[in-house]
Amino acid sequence: MDQKSPNMTIDYVGGDVIVATLVDEKILEESQIQALESSFLPLIEENNPIKLVVDFSQVRFLTSSVLGLLIRLSKKIYESEGILRLCGIQPKIYEIFKITRLDKVFDIYPTRQEALEGLV
Template sequence: MSFQVSKSNGVVAVDVDGQLIVGNRQELKQKVLDELEGGERKFMIDFANTGYIDSSGLGVLVSLSKKIREQNGELRLANLNEDLRTLFELTKLDTLFNIADSRDQALASF
């Protein structure tokens, strides 16, 4: 599992490969916070290659969403598969996040 960070057109894109769970969530959090502290304000997290997310992973996304918003930034989530969509809906986090069907759609929405 890994988190790949790339930047283009003023958007920081993070690809989540594998799981986003209690054992690795801090790594994602730190990577995004480092970019936020470096002045970046537009973030997209792409779950196209993600297996599963647990409650700790969801918690980190909630935390990042708040921190980005506090800095007048924006966060988009993209490419949630059916399992992840279900997870977000069960927890009602689909109401909290801006979720795009595709990476292109997420990037175009900034």
């Protein structure tokens, strides 16, 4: 079953893989970060260990506060031996990951299809 929260769409794929598609074109306000965190945390707690793919294909702009959110989420996910994959990151945003070397920290795939390989 697919669900919607204000800032993302959730798809369950193959039974136990969750694909969260971020729907805001720009993620920069603290309220957006808090809303995303409030949506992700219960998902991670209720699906333990989670297999989570975060799809950025609709995101055109973000700031370093989103990187902070991803790191907080990844710590929670890795603590419980879950899997986190990112996909669909636009080239200009990928540059932010490269500059901060977070492209070495996160598993990043070009497409949602490739991110799902080996998970379902």
